[in-house]
Amino acid sequence: MDPSEVPDIPEVASGIKGKEAHKLIRATKKIGQVLFNSDGSAIGEVVDIVVRWDGQDPHPLVTGLVADVADLGKVFVSSARLTTFTKNNNVVQQREDGFQPWERRRGELLLNEDFIGRQVVDTDDVRVLRARDLFLARLAGQYRLVAVTGKKKFRLPEAGEEQENEGDLVDWADIHPFGDPGSELRLKFPHEGLKRLRPGDLADILEHLDKEARDELTSTMDPEFVADAIEEMEPEEVEELLIDTDPSKAASLISKMEPDEAVDALRDLGRAEADEIIAKLPLAVARQIKALLDYPEAMAGGFMTTTLVVAQLAETVEEVIEKLKGFREHSVDIDGVVVVDEDGVFIDDLGLFDILVASQEDLVFDLVHEVEPVMVGADYMVKEVVDKLKASRRSSVIVVDEGLHPIGRVLADDVIDALGVGSGFRFRMPWNR
Incomplete structure (x- = not known):
């Protein structure tokens, strides 16, 4: 599905198809749109869209807008006060009590500020995307975040360089996002779809994630499963992962790998980096690893x-x-x-x-x-x-x-x-x- 052709019905997954025809709303297109009062007068412009998410809801609820209103600055406009919310129009019912200043509450996320440009994992197609736009749809009388589109990284075998191409719409229910420390985007538990992956699939994902996203993902998943995935990665990718990872955490992963695979991974590191990881291994594991490292790689013992x-x-x-x-x-x-x-x-x-x-x-x-x-x-x-x-x-x-x-x-x-x-x-x- 070409994101430029917004469909009447969100053909993203069966979970977000409705009986009535709805228009998908692009989150990025809402930014800068005029916010009108019910009498037709312009009172400000849309700054961002607010959703509430606990990491469990497959399609987070839109709770309102952040708007820049004259003489008030940034305020929160509750969804309950929006009488019109379409692709190109935003009408709010003005009340005597006015608007409350915008202040982020627990569980609230801003679609454009928090999501756009960040990496996410499509757990259904097993790929890493960089979010380019988010899509909203009205489901059962409420607007929800239903889909994302982004750029997918891939490698050109001839040049060995990473390139990007535009992706299709992906159901938000299949997405595992990443966020800064303390952000609601930083999930405590991995998406169920990630738990069903084979080690080789997780290896592909780890190879395409940025350092921060990779650290976050490896921290939430079962260490033994991550170790199995590392064994499937290309040597240069393993080297990069271990160098970028805290030595204590790297030692935890190394200790759960098969000894020969662990030795291969450590051989590709510099002496100082490898010794720092070995020093944090359990004594029995460190002794075993050192014994294997004493053999040249081309000998049976190696x-x-x-x-x-x-x-x-x-x-x-x-x-x-x-x-x-x-x-x-x-x-x-x-x-x-x-x-x-x-x-x-x-x-x-x-x-x-x-x-x-x-x-x-x-x-x-x-x-x-x-x-x-x-x-x-x-x-x-x-x-x-x-x-x-x-x-x-x-x-x-x-x-x-x-x-x-x-x-x-x-x-x-x-x-x-x-x-x-x-x-x-x-x-x-x-x-x-």
Whole structure:
């Protein structure tokens, strides 16, 4: 829908369609319009439109206007006193008690001052817009904010530069706005539509938000969900996000990421920025992160995941399945169950299918393969890891230390990441610690 063609009925969403024909009113077009008294005399001009919003109402109620009236300055004109409020006309019923000076009350927002030019998220189409205009419609006898139109940011693959294009009308019920600290626009809870997004979708949104809006959004959403989204972001975007984020908050997000993803994110930062974040991590997490950072990125220890499900020979399949249930949030990194002996030495890597088809009463001992398991050392280079993966015909390989104790797993996608895209692999030595 072209915003320049104002429709008779707000064809924005079923929730704002009326049985009667209504004209959408552009909020920006009202600014500067003359305010008339009921006798036809001009008494001032419209400065802004006031709505009341608690963050829950899908279409905020218009409570009145802010008008600049001669000899009075800025006053509040209640909707109840507006006898005419159309696209081009504003008539107020004058009373003996006059007008009250304009003073913002709790829950009140000014459409043009507070909204126009700010970023918003369209949770239905999963995109970031910059509000260019707002639209009002009369619903059930009252005017309400029903839609927004704005400019959408996108990237030109060739130039790598952000451009903008005009957007269509978007139902306000699908909008998550952003505001200054203390503003009614700054929601305490994220829009329900944001909670239904996949991590990749949230990553796209975070990549297009300004620093202030991004900080606000990440503060209201579940930290683990945000961490999952960060893992989906491009490296340069992750670097920018972490640099712009308070170190304590950045550490909170890093601690909820998969260890290998957290290490990748920290590698792209400068030494000082990374150390500041690591210093605020929980001690156990910091120790793990530092150990991985000590490996060059092109060695197995530098791109392995340390999330392992470990089982002893005497355990039953039922017990192993219960262990697996505790790793639901790490399912993408769980490619099998690592079997160790009493000394913790690596014996075998059981595929999940082996576990699935076995009887729950079976012992892990009975499932161990007779062939020698494939493994790599933490100092194996990428090509050596690739060769081992090809030889094993598996989608992952276990990484062991000098004592043959399992310390991590390299997944096929980790190898792809280590190789880089289209230009061989990137080789970054560890920091001198």
